[in-house]
Amino acid sequence: MLMIRQKVRAALLTASALLLGVVAMPAAHAADVGGQTLAGVSGTGIHNTYDDGSTYTYLADALDTGTSLVELDTWHNVFTGKWNVSHGNPLGSSNNCVQASTAADLYTGNRNQNLDSCLDDIRIWLQAHPAGHPVMVKIEMKNGFYNTLGMTPTTFDSYVKAHLGGVLYTPADLLTKSDGSRYADLDTAAKANNWANYGSLAGRAIVEIIPGTFEQAVSPASSWSDVVYAQHLKDLAAAGNISQAAVFPSVLGAQAGDPRTRYGDTTLRPWFVVFDADAGAWVGDGTTEWYNTNHYLTVVTDAYDVAPALSSSAPSLADARARVALLAADGASYISSDWITAPADGVLGDVLPRG
Template structure:
């Protein structure tokens, strides 16, 4: 046996051993029986890219637990454009389906609401699938002063995902009645529903965009703006209007929420998103797990030893997912578009 095969065999053996240990640690419960935050699953980066999939529904067909959409606020037309780099036009694989038969036909390059329509129609046609997490990157941030702020995003999601959306208010609601005061309180109390009860539903979380983060004139980023929105809705008794979870963007040691000067918005962050390799380089990721926060690890392929960003072997990708599940990831993100057997993996977390 040559060295490459020896390494591959060792990686697969380690992955299978780790999977067994994960199951034992979770009391042999199946992933469907576990709370959402107690599982690890897989997602696809830039899922809307027409070079990745001809239709968004084809990405969902892989069994993936997360899709990613990049959106721009077009303040002239008041449209949320979905594109990687064009703020004034759409470049995506969304078709504005109104029935399952339309998911794989018709013209593409639609707006954000059409992408969400496709997700809603696909979920309705696959009621036992999911939950699906929709990672939304607002490339240039909100434009609330032009009527494209958090409230308008909530309204758009409400109109196009409908009851399929898992809302912040759903996490806050106590099973016996009443509600927790903040998302942090609810998460730390372990109030996440089981995966099986979230079948057919979608959770949307939002991160600041690359253009926004690089804009020295933008002093109010997406994460802060939406967290303020949640705080204010809760104070007004209207938290049920919210449809999005803001995410802390970027791996950091300790509690990264302390970087927000406004202490009263920190408890509205229970989703964290950052580079997998950075999380594994000195960050105590068990901190997220014990508090039942969602932890999305991106660029999974770059964790040493690096593997292909797009086409690793199934064994390599499977071993990496098991490794990051053991490192307390909730979502393992990559561009592994051709491995449905990996995209559909769901493991106990930690």
């Protein structure tokens, strides 16, 4: 009976904390990152964070680990005009997002919601944790955009801004100098390290999009979402409307050297300052200091996939921390893995100096 009363009391305390929106985050295991910009810091992340079959019953449960990155897979749905969130279903959602309107709603209700609800969950969680470190939201655009049926970068911008609102850090924020003027393009701004101070981004979100596996399989590279959105950024800037942009396009397959040379239209290259790489290639493909020197953000996935390989789900905490430190020293901004079991509470909150 005493044990039951203790469990009930613990549940009531947790519920009270949720209602007040003050759920505590795990303390980060980190060296001092004070004074660094966003580009000077390395954090950890969770691959396919939305997966409703994972350890995290709700997306908020994953955010509670202190992770610096969450990943969502989206499919444009031309029948509903929304983006579904699922791994393989283009016409429905399968995920751990709920329709929350307050912090108390984040751990209850029906899951399997659309992207708008996932973004609402992230915004509400961040607003309930205003002192927490910034979160990168990695979105894989499974089937890209569909301009002819209205699923365009412009509608996506409006969609993201409507649901992340004031917590969003945008391309215009990177471009804008302290005097209110703007750099000509994202590349120039990144090289000037005009990213916001890391501490000033507490409780904020930044969104990157990458081309999806489906569009890569069925569409020419010239129509992939990275190219389409970079053109969108270029056009917005030329029209004086860059403040409408919501996300950063990412270059897949980051490696030694500049992978943006794959884009035949050289005028698009300065609109890419976020890069995505596999950890095994990142470490094994030669020097990647170029990314760090130019203050580009790099998302490095499959952290276990570096010799000697670690368990993809449950390495020891010591091994996981050593791997994160290795990749941070090698210039990764975000280090993503499937470590959702034993080391999760320890390593997912880690924030380290980059390089």
